[in-house]
Every structure is written in structure tokens, then in C-alpha cells.
Amino acid sequence: MSNLSISGDQFLLDGQPFRLLSGALHYFRIVPEYWRDRMLKLKACGLNTVETYIPWNLHEPEEGRFYFEGLADIEAFVRLAGELGLHVILRPSPFICAEWEFGGLPAWLLADDNMQLRCDYKPYLSKVDAYFDELLPRLRPLLSTQGGPVLALQVENEYGSYGTDKAYLNYLKEGMIARGMDVLLFTSDGAEDRMLQGGMIDGVFATVNFGSRAKESFAKLREYQPTGPLVCMEFWNGWFDRWMKPHQTRPAAEVEETLDEMLALDASVNFYMFHGGTNFGFMNGANLFDEYEPLVTSYDYDTLLDESGRPTDKFYAARKIIEKYVDLPPLELPPGIESRAYGKVRMTECAPLFTQxxxxxxxxxxxxxxxxxxxxxxxxxxxxxxxxxxxxxxxxxxxxxxxxxxxxxxxxxxxxxxxxxxxxxxxxxxxxxxxxxxxxxxxxxxxxxxxxxxxxxxxxxxxxxxxxxxxxxxxxxxPLTDLTGLTFVPDGDCDERLEPVFYRGSLHVDEPADTFLRLDGWGKGQAFINGFNLGRYWDKGPTKTLYVPAPLLREGGNDIIVFELHGVKEPVVSFVDQPDFG
Known part of the structure; x- marks a missing residue:
């Protein structure tokens, strides 16, 4: 049984000085068959901890119906991390942001026109309580105080960017404590006065989020929390993509410089992200400031591992800096995951929406x-x-x-x-x-x-x-959750229709490998493989491909359905071995 505590300006783990070197992996953005691969690469980079959000809308898609299987099996994810010798940070706050649909809040909350979100509003808190009553007992056996790998839990996420309701924050804190969450509780906020003022609460450890200017950000934290370890809970080493906007990148040299600056200050850090993954299905979020900006299917994030899990220049740059401060064994990566170009597939059948x-x-x-x-x-x-x-x-x-x-x-x-x-x-x-x-x-x-x-x-x-x-x-x-009832006809019956149409074809695979679905000539819609919703495509970009992990494929025939909104001249898709970010 391990215990993470604070002594002066440092963490102690079982009484010994400890620095959190963490990376974000979202179990819900990675097929479970690849969790081990991503964690092993995280460990190989020199990190000792894996961090993940927990999205409420994934685990309670309908009020009172809870789901913890497959992509949603948070318990299996945490246990696997522990088996691999990694510590875990969990962020089970009702709201997560994460560029995830509705910031992780379940859509059914909006059926009530009077519902107030993220505040001390009893109808909202009653929904949170019902969720916590199901979720937190599942997490308790995984806490370090119970012999598990979980060292810390987040109370709310960047709340100071949203509101000032301390009664709400304290309600969440007390609710976690009452349900046996006896590990370190923390908040994370931007390193600005208004954000720290709104997001911090008494008795809860505060961390900050930033992508650069580490000294200034930590100095601002010190104004509000004079002692304790310095922690960047989200080191933004990349960024996310939005439809109709250029692909976002950040030079590895900038990441290297900021990481070095943090570690020289004896700070702890969590890479957000270490590996982004994919917004499968309809689960991408959106921003709205000057205008509504929906996010793309890929959550590649231009980070240490790319969307398909391959180490990038940032992986090696980060490890080089970490080696300055931590003794690391020789780099040993798990076997590479093969990607293949399966070529073109003609969609031989179609089903116009209005007939279905x-x-x-x-x-x-x-x-x-x-x-x-x-x-x-x-x-x-x-x-x-x-x-x-x-x-x-x-x-x-x-x-x-x-x-x-x-x-x-x-x-x-x-x-x-x-x-x-x-x-x-x-x-x-x-x-x-x-x-x-x-x-x-x-x-x-x-x-x-x-x-x-x-x-x-x-x-x-x-x-x-x-x-x-x-x-x-x-x-x-x-909702397009079940397409098995569609009745298809030969694709010639749908030639150049300017209406929504489902197209179906078959991909033959001798041996499943990672691949990328390319939809040149198509307009906008959704793609499905063997009933799994890969996500949205749109010719406005920036992304031109959809990631298809090998575990979604099977030997022999694979059923492909493309729901095209605007019509296509030639219903042909292709499977390539590299992503295209435009």
C-alpha cells in the first residue's frame, strides 16, 4: 500500500521524495487492445504515471443506465497500469472539457430546460450524486491507500475558467471524501488570477495548466499556494484540430525548452497529451467564442505519440530532457504496430436515407x-x-x-x-x-x-x-447506432444522387493491420467498419483520413458503410498506410 503525501515543497511516496512524471492517455480514445502498447511507450519515455479523465457521458449514456465495458472499462485500464508498474492520476470530475462532447456531461441533462450546470443547484447535484454512487465505489479498490495504483483524484476541471461557486466545489470534494476517496485531491486551473481565484478551494491541492512560460506560471501559483510541490497538470505540448482550420502543430524544440525549464525548477509535470487518440463516433467537442468551431475526429494533438501510437520527434526530445534529471534505463520500445495500405474498395451497394x-x-x-x-x-x-x-x-x-x-x-x-x-x-x-x-x-x-x-x-x-x-x-x-436494418440495392441505383445515401462495400483482409480510410471525392458524413462508428469526415479538412486500428478489422471480409450527405460521383474509398492532415 502506497501513500502520496506532501512535505514542504515536495511529494513523498511512502516517505521518499517523489516527482510525478506523467502523461495523459484517454482510455476512451484508444481501443482497449492498444492500452498496453501506449502505456509501455509512456514508461519507455521515462514517465512514472499515467493520467486520464473519466467522461460521465460515456459511463451514463442514458440516465440510470451505466456502462463500463470495452472502451469504457476504466477499472481494467487502471489495473493494467498498475501491472506495468505505473502510478495513476484520475480526473473523475463531472465536467472534463478534454475537447470531448459536452465536456463529458451527459446530453440528457439538457432535457430539463431549467437545469443549471456546474453549480450548487440541487437537481444537478442529485444527478452527480447518482453518478458518483456508481463510479466511485468502482475506483475505491484501485486507490493507492487500498493497494492500487491511483495516487490522486481531481475535484473539478479548470473550474476557474467557468465560475466562482465554492459551495459547488466543496460539495464535490465532500462527496468524494464521503465515498472513501482518501488519496490526494487536487484542482487544476490556468495560471491567471481569475482562474485560480475561481477554481481553488480550501483543503485541496492546487495545480496549474500551461504550455509555455513555466517560471511565470509557477510564480502565479505561488501567490495563491505559497508552499507545496509545483505541478503542471496539463503541459500543452501540442494542440487540437478544428474543421475548416489549418492543422495545428508545435515545434519539438519549444516543447523541449519548456520541459527543461519546469524540471529545473524541481516541478512535476503531466504531458497533455502524451498520446491523443481518436474521437470515435460522434464524440468530438466544439468551441464557441467568436463562432462555433467543431473539432475533427482525429485527436492526434501533435504530441509524443501520433494518433496511431507511433513515437514522434517530441517523444525523443522529451526523453532526452527527462534523462538530464532522472536515471533511465536504455530505451526499449514494444514491437512496432504495422500499418498497411489495403488499396481501393468500391462501394457496391447503396441505401438512400429517405427510403430507410x-x-x-x-x-x-x-x-x-x-x-x-x-x-x-x-x-x-x-x-x-x-x-x-x-x-x-x-x-x-x-x-x-x-x-x-x-x-x-x-x-x-x-x-x-x-x-x-x-x-x-x-x-x-x-x-x-x-x-x-x-x-x-x-x-x-x-x-x-x-x-x-x-x-x-x-x-x-x-x-x-x-x-x-x-x-x-x-x-x-x-442516432445511427444500429444500421443492421438497412436494405441495400446495387450502387448504380444511387448514381450522383444529391441526397443522403448509405453506401456499402467489403474490404478483404488477409491479416489485420492498422490502416487509414481515405475518402477522396466524398463530401461529408460518417464512416463505419464492422458496425463500429469511426467518426466524421469532411472534405473541408484539415484531416483527410480516418484512423482504423487493426483490432477493428477481421480476417476475410470487412463490412464498410459510408453515410454520405451530399452525394459522390464515384463511390470508391481507399485504405492507405499513412494519415493525411492536409
Missing amino acids: LDALSHPVRRSCPEPMEKLGQAYGFILYSTKITGPSSGRELILQEVRDRALIFANGAYIGTVERWNPKGIPLEVPAEGLQIDILVENMGRINYGPQLRDPKGITCGVRLGYQFLHDWTIRSL
């Missing part, structure tokens, strides 16, 4: 459009349909507060796209016999950081023709 609605959803009737959360839906797409009476001329169809991107069809013909960041009206001429309107809305990721955290999806206010609201809607939830 009954296989994918059940219609509900509402007077007004309602957002996903009101219908019990978290992710994916939602379809709103109504009939407009005619004649009508000279007016525009207005989607009031659409979130986030809508394709509009009149009598089955595509007539335009409305985007949250470009909320234009669509001119609409309605003939005397009226017009059928279908609006397919895509949730491109809930906001994960900042004051605009509340982010319901779909049509969140209403639809107007000119100044007149339209009523009597049929709504279909399309």
Missing part, C-alpha cells in the same frame, strides 16, 4: 420542432418534416437557432444547407398544391469549454416562412 427511415427510427408528432434532448436522443442526426400550404411567393425559409448543420429538401429535392455559423435563409416558392419540407440536422459536437456550455442540438427554436412560424412537425431521431 422506418428501419432507422420511429416518427413522433409535435406542434413545434423540438431538440434532440427532448426526444431522448444524444448524438447523430435528426429529421424534421412538415407540409407547407400554398401558394406562397417571395419568402425565405428560416431555421431559427439550428444546431448545427441542416440539409433542406423540398418535395425530396435538395434546395440548400443552413449552418450554425452561416444562418442564411433559403428562398422558397410554394406552389398552390403545397410543398413537403424535410430538414436533416446534424449534431456536430456540443460545446466543451467556456460560458456557452449549454448546447442543445437540432432545431432549438423554430422554423419560419418569412415571419410566420411553421407547425405540425413529424420528427425522427437518427
Whole structure:
């Protein structure tokens, strides 16, 4: 049984001086078969600790239904770290940010219009309590005080960037203590006055997050916490990508310089990230400051291991600096994971969306459009349909507060796209016999950081023709969690359709290896392999490929489904052996 304590300005582990050298690995962004590989590489870099967030929305996708299997098996992840001789830092706070959908909060919270988030609001706290009652007893046997590898837990995440509610922070702290979390509790905030003032609480160890200027950041922490070890809980050595923006990179030399500066101050550090991984499915987050900016599927982060787990220049640069301060054994990496280019695959079958609605959803009737959360839906797409009476001329169809991107069809013909960041009206001429309107809305990721955290999806206010609201809607939830009911026809029946279509093909594999799905000539949509949702693609970039880990493949035939929103001239995809970040 180990115990991490604080003596003066240093950590003690079992009474001996100890420096946390940690790296972030998110179990939920890595297929479980690769957890060991990533941890061994973390250890080979000279790190002694692995850190991970715990996303509430992964573990309680529907209220009262808890999930801890596969990608969500946090207990197996922590036990594996311990078996490999690594310590663990867990961040189980209700909110995690992490560029993850809704910052880890479950979408079903937004079904209540009155719900207040991240504050001392009893209905919210009751939901947190129910989650903690399920999660924390699972973590208790893994704590170092119980013989496990977990040394510390985070109370809340960068709360000072969001609010000032000390009663809320103390409620979380006391809730953790009451449930037996008897290891070091900590907060992490940016190294600014307002952030530390808002995020720190009495009796909880404070850490700071930054990417450069270590001396200045630690000096600011010292103003608020005069003694104790210096800890950078998030050393931002790379950054994340957003759709329609350039690929983000940071030179290894800058990372090397800042790391050296920290270690020279006898500080502890957690690399955020050590290995980023992938936002599989619909789980990317979004930012909203001047405009809504959704994140891409890849969470490569330009960090020490790339998206597929290969060491980068930053890995070797970081190890070189760590060796200045710690005696390390010779570098020994686990066997490399092969990647292969399987070549082109023609999608031989298709299923137009509007012919498959009954296989994918059940219609509900509402007077007004309602957002996903009101219908019990978290992710994916939602379809709103109504009939407009005619004649009508000279007016525009207005989607009031659409979130986030809508394709509009009149009598089955595509007539335009409305985007949250470009909320234009669509001119609409309605003939005397009226017009059928279908609006397919895509949730491109809930906001994960900042004051605009509340982010319901779909049509969140209403639809107007000119100044007149339209009523009597049929709504279909399309989370795309089960595509087994689709009925496919030969792909020639869907040639150049300007409507959403599911395309299906088969990839033959003699021996599974990592690969990257490339969708040149395709517009925007989702890709699935053997029923697993790989994530979003979009020709606007910056990313041009989707990572396919080998464990998702099988020997022989592999079922590929691509849900294309805008149509494709030639339904051919390719599997290459290298990623492309544009």
C-alpha cells in the first residue's frame, strides 16, 4: 500500500521524495487492445504515471443506465497500469472539457430546460450524486491507500475558467471524501488570477495548466499556494484540430525548452497529451467564442505519440530532457504496430436515407420542432418534416437557432444547407398544391469549454416562412447506432444522387493491420467498419483520413458503410498506410 503525501515543497511516496512524471492517455480514445502498447511507450519515455479523465457521458449514456465495458472499462485500464508498474492520476470530475462532447456531461441533462450546470443547484447535484454512487465505489479498490495504483483524484476541471461557486466545489470534494476517496485531491486551473481565484478551494491541492512560460506560471501559483510541490497538470505540448482550420502543430524544440525549464525548477509535470487518440463516433467537442468551431475526429494533438501510437520527434526530445534529471534505463520500445495500405474498395451497394427511415427510427408528432434532448436522443442526426400550404411567393425559409448543420429538401429535392455559423435563409416558392419540407440536422459536437456550455442540438427554436412560424412537425431521431436494418440495392441505383445515401462495400483482409480510410471525392458524413462508428469526415479538412486500428478489422471480409450527405460521383474509398492532415 502506497501513500502520496506532501512535505514542504515536495511529494513523498511512502516517505521518499517523489516527482510525478506523467502523461495523459484517454482510455476512451484508444481501443482497449492498444492500452498496453501506449502505456509501455509512456514508461519507455521515462514517465512514472499515467493520467486520464473519466467522461460521465460515456459511463451514463442514458440516465440510470451505466456502462463500463470495452472502451469504457476504466477499472481494467487502471489495473493494467498498475501491472506495468505505473502510478495513476484520475480526473473523475463531472465536467472534463478534454475537447470531448459536452465536456463529458451527459446530453440528457439538457432535457430539463431549467437545469443549471456546474453549480450548487440541487437537481444537478442529485444527478452527480447518482453518478458518483456508481463510479466511485468502482475506483475505491484501485486507490493507492487500498493497494492500487491511483495516487490522486481531481475535484473539478479548470473550474476557474467557468465560475466562482465554492459551495459547488466543496460539495464535490465532500462527496468524494464521503465515498472513501482518501488519496490526494487536487484542482487544476490556468495560471491567471481569475482562474485560480475561481477554481481553488480550501483543503485541496492546487495545480496549474500551461504550455509555455513555466517560471511565470509557477510564480502565479505561488501567490495563491505559497508552499507545496509545483505541478503542471496539463503541459500543452501540442494542440487540437478544428474543421475548416489549418492543422495545428508545435515545434519539438519549444516543447523541449519548456520541459527543461519546469524540471529545473524541481516541478512535476503531466504531458497533455502524451498520446491523443481518436474521437470515435460522434464524440468530438466544439468551441464557441467568436463562432462555433467543431473539432475533427482525429485527436492526434501533435504530441509524443501520433494518433496511431507511433513515437514522434517530441517523444525523443522529451526523453532526452527527462534523462538530464532522472536515471533511465536504455530505451526499449514494444514491437512496432504495422500499418498497411489495403488499396481501393468500391462501394457496391447503396441505401438512400429517405427510403430507410422506418428501419432507422420511429416518427413522433409535435406542434413545434423540438431538440434532440427532448426526444431522448444524444448524438447523430435528426429529421424534421412538415407540409407547407400554398401558394406562397417571395419568402425565405428560416431555421431559427439550428444546431448545427441542416440539409433542406423540398418535395425530396435538395434546395440548400443552413449552418450554425452561416444562418442564411433559403428562398422558397410554394406552389398552390403545397410543398413537403424535410430538414436533416446534424449534431456536430456540443460545446466543451467556456460560458456557452449549454448546447442543445437540432432545431432549438423554430422554423419560419418569412415571419410566420411553421407547425405540425413529424420528427425522427437518427442516432445511427444500429444500421443492421438497412436494405441495400446495387450502387448504380444511387448514381450522383444529391441526397443522403448509405453506401456499402467489403474490404478483404488477409491479416489485420492498422490502416487509414481515405475518402477522396466524398463530401461529408460518417464512416463505419464492422458496425463500429469511426467518426466524421469532411472534405473541408484539415484531416483527410480516418484512423482504423487493426483490432477493428477481421480476417476475410470487412463490412464498410459510408453515410454520405451530399452525394459522390464515384463511390470508391481507399485504405492507405499513412494519415493525411492536409
